Amino acid sequence: MSAQIIDGKTIAGKIREEIKEEVENLKKKGHVPSLAAIQVGEDPGSTVYIRSQRRSCEKVGIEYKLHQFDTTISQKEMSEFIQKLNGDKGVSGIILQMPLPQALDARTLQATIHPDKDVEGVSAANMGMVVFGRPILGPCTAMAIMELIKSTGVDLYGKEAVMVGHSDIVGKPTALLLLDKFVTISVCHIATGERGTLPEYVKRAEILIVAVGKAHLIKGEWIREGAIVIDVGINRVEGKIVGDVEFEEAKERASYITPVPGGVGPVTTAILLKNTIEATKLRIR
Numbered sequence: 001m002s003a004q005i006i007d008g009k010t011i012a013g014k015i016r017e018e019i020k021e022e023v024e025n026l027k028k029k030g031h032v033p034s035l036a037a038i039q040v041g042e043d044p045g046s047t048v049y050i051r052s053q054r055r056s057c058e059k060v061g062i063e064y065k066l067h068q069f070d071t072t073i074s075q076k077e078m079s080e081f082i083q084k085l086n087g088d089k090g091v092s093g094i095i096l097q098m099p100l101p102q103a104l105d106a107r108t109l110q111a112t113i114h115p116d117k118d119v120e121g122v123s124a125a126n127m128g129m130v131v132f133g134r135p136i137l138g139p140c141t142a143m144a145i146m147e148l149i150k151s152t153g154v155d156l157y158g159k160e161a162v163m164v165g166h167s168d169i170v171g172k173p174t175a176l177l178l179l180d181k182f183v184t185i186s187v188c189h190i191a192t193g194e195r196g197t198l199p200e201y202v203k204r205a206e207i208l209i210v211a212v213g214k215a216h217l218i219k220g221e222w223i224r225e226g227a228i229v230i231d232v233g234i235n236r237v238e239g240k241i242v243g244d245v246e247f248e249e250a251k252e253r254a255s256y257i258t259p260v261p262g263g264v265g266p267v268t269t270a271i272l273l274k275n276t277i278e279a280t281k282l283r284i285r
């Protein structure tokens with residue numbers, strides 16, 4: 001039997017509708033949610049992302065302001081600029097677009113963003129709340145993955161899950177969020193791949209999440225019958241965007257599966273908007 005497709009665009013649309021209402025209520029009280037984006041240089045991928053962020057913000061009534069800098073900007077200057085935004089009452093959330101030039105230390109700069117304005121949820125304080133099971137501004141992609149899984153209505157308690165990829169912003173927080181739902185979770189990474197045991201892990205997964213960035217790394221035949229499959233990967237192959245999972249083959253074994261594109265991506269952007277609303281509320285607390 002063919003899997004049900006988890007439609008990220010529809011889920012994102014529902015989140016946006018809720019946000020729209022919240023924006024209207026906040027504006028009635030005189031609070032305008034706003035997102036400040038910082039871009040250094042002109043990376044084409046980041047420019048595409050910025051365009052889609054702006055469109056998404058405008059759709060729900062969030063103000064979007066892009067601050068562009070030349071690649072010659074120093075760490076000190078950038079840090080001072082972020083601190084200025086931290087102190088600006090008109091700014092609800094700040095997003096530092098990647099990649100940054102080599103001369104800038106992304107982690108340190110990201111840590112300069114005040115946790116209450118860290119709408120990407122990547123600061124130590126916000127990640128810490130994930131560990132405690134009470135995310136406030138949660139990491140966007142990990143929160144999006146949880147929304148996508150929730151949309152299936154499947155009871156997570158005691159389920160066996162496998163997270164392939166252990167990045168700070170996706171793999172690690174997703175594993176923690178699932179752990180908090182009493183899921184038994186294994187986290188696989190490059191060393192699992194090198195050891196050759198990746199198929200064994202994947203075959204056990206009732207819930208499989210893949211965030212690696214290697215086209216079709218996960219073979220359809222590895223998918224457990226009836227699994228929920230969340231494909232986070234974004235890869236360009238012969239001019240097309242594909243995920244990390246062999247979609248057509250996996251679809252025949254899974255019960256639910258996200259497409260790429262149109263799965264995790266739109267929901268991640270919707271969570272960014274949701275976090276901007278949360279940040280606005282934190283500001284007026």
Ligand code: NAD
Pocket residue numbers: 141164165166167168169170171188189190191192193194198211212213214217232233234235264265268
């Ligand atoms: P990353 O690029 O920081 O790390 C990749 C991970 O994959 C690491 O944990 C690494 O150990 C693991 N890995 C590499 N080769 C492997 C192998 N052969 N077997 C098993 N594991 C292997 O991770 P990231 O930043 O989470 O990004 C992963 C992918 O997700 C990328 O394609 C990225 O573009 C995509 N992504 C999508 C969204 C979205 O909103 N849709 C958001 C973030 C990232």
